[in-house]
Amino acid sequence: MSDARQYFNLPSPFAMKRGGSLHGARIAYETWGSLNAARDNAVLILTGLSPSAHAASNAHDPSHGWWEGMLGPGKAIDTNRWFVICVNSLGSDKGSTCPASLDPATGEPYRLSFPDLSLEDVANAAHGLVKSLGIEQLACLIGCSMGGMSALGYMVLHPNSVRTHISVDTAPQAQPFAIAIRSLQREAIRLDADWNGGQYDDERYPDIGMSIARKLGVITYRSAMEWNGRFARIRLDPEQREEQPFGFEFQVESYLESHARRFVRTFDPNSYLYLSRASDWFDIAEYGNGSVLEGLKHIRIEQALVIGVSTDILFPLEQQEQIAEGLEAAGAKVEFVALDSPQGHDAFLVDIENYSRAIGGFLARL
Secondary structure, eight states: OOOOOOEEEESEEEETTTTEESSSOOOOOOSSSSSTTTTOEEEEEEESSSSSSSSSSSOOOOOOOOOTTTTTTTEEEETOEEEEEOOOOOOOOTSEEEESSSSSTTTTOOOGGGOOOOOOOHHHHHHHHHTTTSSSEEEEEEEEEEHHHHHHHHHHHHTTTTTEEEEEEEOOOOOHHHHHHHHHHHHHTTSGGGGGGGOSSSSSSSSHHHHHHHHHHHHSSSSSSHHHHHHHTTBOGGGGGGTTTTOOOHHHHHHHHHHHHHHHHGGGGHHHHHHHHHHHOOOOGTTTTOOOHHHHHOOOOOOEEEEETTTTTSOOOOHHHHHHHHHHHTTTTTEEEEEETTTTGGGHHOHHHHHHHHHHHHHHOO
């Protein structure tokens, strides 16, 4: 299988918002469809914390992408019409420069010497890629979860670089509950003895810390309604239980364990720490003298679709309402869609039918 991944070399040095800079850095991305002669049919997707740029299968890589049901010929994001770019965030280990990358100054991995990462850095890196493709203005910028915050940063920092925006299950700033959860995830990693101040390797690796971090995440990505519907209080069969004190007894515990096991060695722990903290730091109110609404008023776009889900505890619906209100106050024509999917924050990855209807409908009207 050949790799569909492409790379954009960032300008060197690439200055970071909170100080420091990167030399010889790059970001990974993938594309679908064709850029038209006017270069005005480009759609950029910014992702959540852990996905790669592989949002959907393509000729170079037929494996299923993380948004396979949403993106492709004739789908909601129709690649017969749109030239779609999906970027792997700066700081993520899925091909972009991150704490696991080699620092050209030392020849060793950056680890914790990687500069403080902000979602504005993620946005600026993505904007550099778009400009390098000869695209002056995106037809649409789509941001999911953490990527939705990066997208708000992109539009504030680069006025008039985006015509329309689709905001998916995100927030203009992290609320205390989200910060608390991510803080616990980071603590679980840092307190694993094998994290070793960021100096782990394949032999000594913070498996337990990463496992707990992932389980905490999965708990918040879904809703209590879904947990109840799927697992109730069903216990494991006796032969499935662990032969140790306080071992797993319920099906939901076993589900979380298998989820964590699939994730643990697929994402670099230091990259996880950096991106998690960048999510906590992001605050659109910084651009509006402490007011979220004033910060959003700096965004100049024509139209927006803001989608949230009523069961999302990580990015609650009132935060999507805030985004819609702020973009409307800035002069955009805004559609707000509140879905009742039981899947919680992860609904945009699972409830493809309802999200497709909203996103496909919006794009078809452009």
